[in-house]
Amino acid sequence: MIGRQFSFFAPALVMSAWATVMLHTIASGHINRLLSPMFRSYVLGAAILLMVLSALYLFLYEPSAETPKPALAPTGRLRQLGRWMMLLIPVIAASVLSPAAFSSSTLEKRGLDAAPASYQMPTWSTTGQTDAKAVVDSDPNQLAPVEVTDLITISKSPSLIKGFDGRKVHVVGLFNNSSGNLKLYRMIMWCCAADAQPMSIALTGNTTGDWKNEQWLEIVGTARFPSTLGHVVPQVEVESIKATQEPDEPFLSP
């Protein structure tokens, strides 16, 4: 009797659990670390639809009166329970266990420490170049608020380097020192965190402090573009450095 009731309620339970996980991920802001902005509204829509489907299912159907099968038969209650649990447990566990940022181990595998020539600045539109040009054209006597990606884009163009080398900048990013080279990086995300790729600049100068890997830092310093082995490496000579909060959009979308 209990098994029959479970079999009936399992689809509604699974669909409403997925909807709840989706809504909680949106409400907590964790979705900003998982999906690019375009996909977030799809998740909200899916959550609402799954709730509606759960309600419709309970309204339109009733428990079947079929004769019970042995628990471990292919359609037995225990087998079914196991299959439904496979839909419930991984997604709930992942929602609880997924961290705010990738660890150094994964960053290394995704090219954080790759040679400067190994990765190009990904391009989605011309916005990146436009932003970089706007930064270069801004008042040289003012502190220029820039993203890590602006400095990388500038580093690919000799004319932009000429116009920006030595400018005072304000930049926010994640700290990494796992290879002995101080870096400030941001993750670029196309669709979801699984495809995210780190893009980094080097840090020199006054970086004293007990900074931990994957800690968010706010830095003021001077932009430099030295050439190493024929490749320009964007870097910031740090003048002041302090810990800061994770921004609303921890990943950058190109």
Add this chain to the structure above:
Amino acid sequence: MFFAAAFDLPSAPASAGIAWPDVALSFFAIVLEGAPFLLLGAIVSGLVDVFLPANTIKNWLPKSKTQGIFAALGAGLIFPLCECGAMPIVQRLIRKGVPPAVATTYMLAAPALNPLAMFSTYLAFRNQDPWLMIVLRFGFSLAVLIFLGFWLIKLRPDQMLRAETITGSPRPAQELSPNPGLVLTPRPGLSLGGLQQFTGAVIRDFTGVLLFLVIGAAAAALFSTGFNRNLLAPIGHDPFLGPLAGILLAQLLCLCSTTDAFIIAAFVPFSIPAKIAFLVAGPLIDLKLYWLYRSAFQPRFVHGLWIRALAATFLLTLLYSMHP
């Protein structure tokens, strides 16, 4: 040795093992990205079930199987679908009488020939000869799809499909699906037959394929997080190993066809043939799609599809790599 280093097994530095929280982050992102499209596919499948009679669909289709394959390739261009959303729709079309070879060709063509995928290829490579990349991607994808289509029309439905996909009714003995015993008993006294049929179809399709998305996402998260993609860089420009590296990377990263070009365009160590191999092989099959295909097709068929798709991609890109 290479395998151990690539996956950071014990011979690699201890500090660089698989980071399980990162696997959880990737897994969660992949399922959250895929589930809405899977649900959309299930809803379209439900609408097809209720509103499209089997005879109507049969009347639309060419009588010859060969023409059907080319019609499926054309449909892949005109009605683009993402990989996750296609699965429930294709299963429904087969149950409605569309020949499995035609429906399967459409399933493979929709993400591979997708106009959005070509547009994103243009954007991603616009500083690296975009038209050459589009022509190569589209041309090689089309060639591989035609090759696969002519293989598919030689197969009987029972050689391709799981029994449940053919009949539409659960066949418990072969089920991995979570709902083999999901018996939908309409509540008596409700005169909502159409809504009941639609809701039942959506729930059965969504929960049936969702399990495979979960398994595929777990595999994709594990490999995309654990695999050190920089290890492929030294062979990315090799005329023979480059295409192999591109195919291997596509199998492990499991990217959508509309965004894969941006990832590979930024990967400088790969030659053009390696990048094309990545862009052609990925939308046809990868670790995630392998499991999604298992929701409708027999394992032996999926293995055959996997081998043929990758072998054809490799041969074409190798030939291009060798050309003077």
